[in-house]
Amino acid sequence: MATIDDVAKAAGVSTSTVSYVLSGKRPISGPTRARVEKAIRDLGYRPHAGARALASSRTNVIALVAPLRVAVNVNVIMEFVTGVVTAARNHNYDVLLLTQEDATGIDRVSSGSMVDAIIAMDIEEDDPRIPLLKAARQPAVLIGLPRDNAGLSCVDLDFFGAGAATIRHLAHLGHTRIGMLGAPTAVWQRHTSFWDRTLSGAHYEATSKGVTFTAIPCEASEVGAHQSVTELLRKAPDITGLVVHNEAALPHVVAALRDTGRAIPEDISVVAICPQHLATSQPQPLTSVTIPATAIGKVAVDMAMQRLSDPEQPAETRLLAAELTQRATTATLHSAAENTSGDTASIGLM
Amino acid sequence: MATIDDVAKAAGVSTSTVSYVLSGKRPISGPTRARVEKAIRDLGYRPHAGARALASSRTNVIALVAPLRVAVNVNVIMEFVTGVVTAARNHNYDVLLLTQEDATGIDRVSSGSMVDAIIAMDIEEDDPRIPLLKAARQPAVLIGLPRDNAGLSCVDLDFFGAGAATIRHLAHLGHTRIGMLGAPTAVWQRHTSFWDRTLSGAHYEATSKGVTFTAIPCEASEVGAHQSVTELLRKAPDITGLVVHNEAALPHVVAALRDTGRAIPEDISVVAICPQHLATSQPQPLTSVTIPATAIGKVAVDMAMQRLSDPEQPAETRLLAAELTQRATTATLHSAAENTSGDTASIGLM
DNA sequence: ATAGATTGTTGAACCGCTTCGATGATATCG
DNA sequence: CGATATCATCGAAGCGGTTCAACAATCTAT
Numbered sequence: 077m078a079t080i081d082d083v084a085k086a087a088g089v090s091t092s093t094v095s096y097v098l099s100g101k102r103p104i105s106g107p108t109r110a111r112v113e114k115a116i117r118d119l120g121y122r123p124h125a126g127a128r129a130l131a132s133s134r135t136n137v138i139a140l141v142a143p144l145r146v147a148v149n150v151n152v153i154m155e156f157v158t159g160v161v162t163a164a165r166n167h168n169y170d171v172l173l174l175t176q177e178d179a180t181g182i183d184r185v186s187s188g189s190m191v192d193a194i195i196a197m198d199i200e201e202d203d204p205r206i207p208l209l210k211a212a213r214q215p216a217v218l219i220g221l222p223r224d225n226a227g228l229s230c231v232d233l234d235f236f237g238a239g240a241a242t243i244r245h246l247a248h249l250g251h252t253r254i255g256m257l258g259a260p261t262a263v264w265q266r267h268t269s270f271w272d273r274t275l276s277g278a279h280y281e282a283t284s285k286g287v288t289f290t291a292i293p294c295e296a297s298e299v300g301a302h303q304s305v306t307e308l309l310r311k312a313p314d315i316t317g318l319v320v321h322n323e324a325a326l327p328h329v330v331a332a333l334r335d336t337g338r339a340i341p342e343d344i345s346v347v348a349i350c351p352q353h354l355a356t357s358q359p360q361p362l363t364s365v366t367i368p369a370t371a372i373g374k375v376a377v378d379m380a381m382q383r384l385s386d387p388e389q390p391a392e393t394r395l396l397a398a399e400l401t402q403r404a405t406t407a408t409l410h411s412a413a414e415n416t417s418g419d420t421a422s423i424g425l426m
Numbered sequence: 427m428a429t430i431d432d433v434a435k436a437a438g439v440s441t442s443t444v445s446y447v448l449s450g451k452r453p454i455s456g457p458t459r460a461r462v463e464k465a466i467r468d469l470g471y472r473p474h475a476g477a478r479a480l481a482s483s484r485t486n487v488i489a490l491v492a493p494l495r496v497a498v499n500v501n502v503i504m505e506f507v508t509g510v511v512t513a514a515r516n517h518n519y520d521v522l523l524l525t526q527e528d529a530t531g532i533d534r535v536s537s538g539s540m541v542d543a544i545i546a547m548d549i550e551e552d553d554p555r556i557p558l559l560k561a562a563r564q565p566a567v568l569i570g571l572p573r574d575n576a577g578l579s580c581v582d583l584d585f586f587g588a589g590a591a592t593i594r595h596l597a598h599l600g601h602t603r604i605g606m607l608g609a610p611t612a613v614w615q616r617h618t619s620f621w622d623r624t625l626s627g628a629h630y631e632a633t634s635k636g637v638t639f640t641a642i643p644c645e646a647s648e649v650g651a652h653q654s655v656t657e658l659l660r661k662a663p664d665i666t667g668l669v670v671h672n673e674a675a676l677p678h679v680v681a682a683l684r685d686t687g688r689a690i691p692e693d694i695s696v697v698a699i700c701p702q703h704l705a706t707s708q709p710q711p712l713t714s715v716t717i718p719a720t721a722i723g724k725v726a727v728d729m730a731m732q733r734l735s736d737p738e739q740p741a742e743t744r745l746l747a748a749e750l751t752q753r754a755t756t757a758t759l760h761s762a763a764e765n766t767s768g769d770t771a772s773i774g775l776m
Numbered sequence: 777a778t779a780g781a782t783t784g785t786t787g788a789a790c791c792g793c794t795t796c797g798a799t800g801a802t803a804t805c806g
Numbered sequence: 807c808g809a810t811a812t813c814a815t816c817g818a819a820g821c822g823g824t825t826c827a828a829c830a831a832t833c834t835a836t
Binding site: 777778779780781782783784785786787788789790791792793794795796797798799800801802803804805806 | 827
């Protein structure tokens with residue numbers, strides 16, 4: 077492997093000149109720069125990452141802490157990861173992948189100076205990683221919103237707004253009895269931050285709009301989806317609107333509703349909170365609030381880069397606005413009443 | 427950050443002694459070792475990864491090249507990644523994540539000495555990455571089996587054997603008209619290695635067992651699955667056995683078969699090639715050949731480590747034996763005949 | 777013509793660790 | 807008892823870059 081000295085020799089300049097050509101931190105005359113660049117090309121020279129990291133205290137690597145268990149939401153996670161990796165490359169950064177499960181990971185890569193910044197996803201309200209991230213010498217960006225985020229940058233979809241938007245949309249269409257199928261019980265109990273916030277937003281909007289609102293958990297499997305639909309319809313048999321915030325269960329929920337003889341959107345309107353491709357790839361495109369996973373990943377990287385370039389930069393929290401797109405699965409209660417018994421309509425007036 | 431010199435000073439020894447305590451490459455007396463270890467603990471010392479890499483030409487990082495596009499088989503990919511990351515940690519290695527799309531990635535991390543080895547997944551017959559991997563100074567391990575694998579280590583499920591096993595199983599149950607739904611057209615055309623081999627194995631076994639065999643592609647979506655099922659039943663209306671090698675389409679295929687009025691396994695036996703959790707999590711557990719993704723990821727890492735510890739170690743190819751597990755979706759043609767018209771049975775005798 | 781500023785390049789120190797050869801102290805043997 | 811082997815530790819030379827102070831050469835203003 078050619079070293080920087082080999083290049084310098086070949087170009088007839090000092091090693092520092094080569095370094096400055098590479099980094100652009102000092103002006104180099106045209107002819108000199110050309111000679112150096114030729115030598116680099118001829119020798120196929122590539123700076124040694126370790127040497128560079130040692131001398132400059134920059135690794136050009138960021139750590140990404142991701143939940144790699146076979147999770148309910150692999151699709152969403154994958155999209156986050158893709159967004160992060162792609163954005164990182166645009167800043168000339170590579171990504172070191174850590175699993176949530178490897179508790180020592182954060183400390184290891186941080187105090188070992190393996191990375192310049194850390195991005196952690198799937199953050200819970202009281203996430204055990206928070207103290208580690210605060211203690212790290214490198215800036216950290218969380219994808220999610222923990223209870224205590226002092227000194228840490230956070231990005232996420234405005235899930236409170238997302239929850240509210242779904243209710244507002246359904247209420248606007250005339251629905252007054254609304255149900256919600258959410259995360260699996262485990263996520264619910266873990267107080268994963270996104271889920272708590274969706275629920276609050278929905279509750280808040282339901283209260284202020286005066287509509288009844290019933291939310292229950294939903295497992296990710298086909299069987300679980302059927303059970304949850306059954307239970308929800310038992311608890312609140314008169315609902316005409318349903319919010320589903322569970323990517324994995326989505327298709328099964330739709331199927332289960334049909335199995336009960338309910339037509340979508342004639343008998344029941346359905347709005348999802350999920351990545352866009354999931355909403356549009358269904359046989360009947362779903363009205364949905366998009367989870368812009370790729371965009372969030374990109375913002376996370378950008379925030380990390382910002383804090384690297386200006387260490388004085390204070391931590392900030394950025395919540396991306398929720399946008400609801402109406403597709404084929406929601407309709408006004410009025411038009412629904414045309415195709416169904418008067419019961420539903422009268423209930424709507426209660 | 428404390429350096430090795432700080433530790434040496436605190437322990438009253440030379441820096442090299444500290445280094446040898448850490449690496450164990452030279453014997454150190456009990457008392458000395460104890461003093462050094464105490465100093466390390468007191469100072470919270472962690473070796474600087476860059477410095478270490480520079481001095482030892484070992485980074486303790488491996489690169490993993492993964493297809494991060496939202497692929498049909500996110501679940502499987504995720505499982506490979508998990509297997510690799512977990513296994514890597516057991517060897518005290520971290521994982522740098524590269525995307526397939528970033529063509530420069532392999533060369534960058536290789537010639538920049540960012541990693542000690544490279545693992546590439548989702549290999550095609552004539553994969554454009556092969557020349558890059560051969561040119562790399564670091565050992566490479568492929569998950570998949572390209573046409574030309576000289577000098578490269580490969581691991582994969584024995585997909586030829588898997589394809590053969592599905593046919594053998596169905597033939598053993600008396601089925602003589604067998605259909606197969608495979609990868610999407612794109613994968614088929616790309617000659618992704620696993621799919622070609624499954625097909626060959628199935629064909630080979632079908633020929634030798636004298637059963638008729640019809641395979642067509644299948645897209646990953648619900649709509650695509652329905653279309654493929656319809657087309658297959660048009661081309662080969664008399665099939666009593668079906669092999670599905672397409673994780674994403676699996677549940678939709680099952681649903682589509684039911685929609686045609688066929689009961690599983692009474693009217694048609696179904697065997698899948700997919701990760702185990704997918705087969706068992708269906709409402710009706712599927713007879714399947716397991717894709718042991720986690721295990722393959724682990725083997726890939728182990729092979730890489732082996733070649734690192736002994737550079738003379740020649741490249742080898744390891745194909746994990748395919749194992750078929752019978753569950754609820756396959757039955758003998760005889761018992762099927764009891765519940766169906768004589769037509770099927772007579773065709774079975776042809 | 778000369779002091780001062782600007783531009784382009786260099787030499788050398790340093791980043792933090794590994795590893796090899798050397799050294800002194802003990803143990804082993806004929 | 808002296809010669810030799812063994813054990814534990816040390817000093818110093820890299821590994822391959824970055825960066826700073828300094829210097830030479832050229833340009834501007836007086």
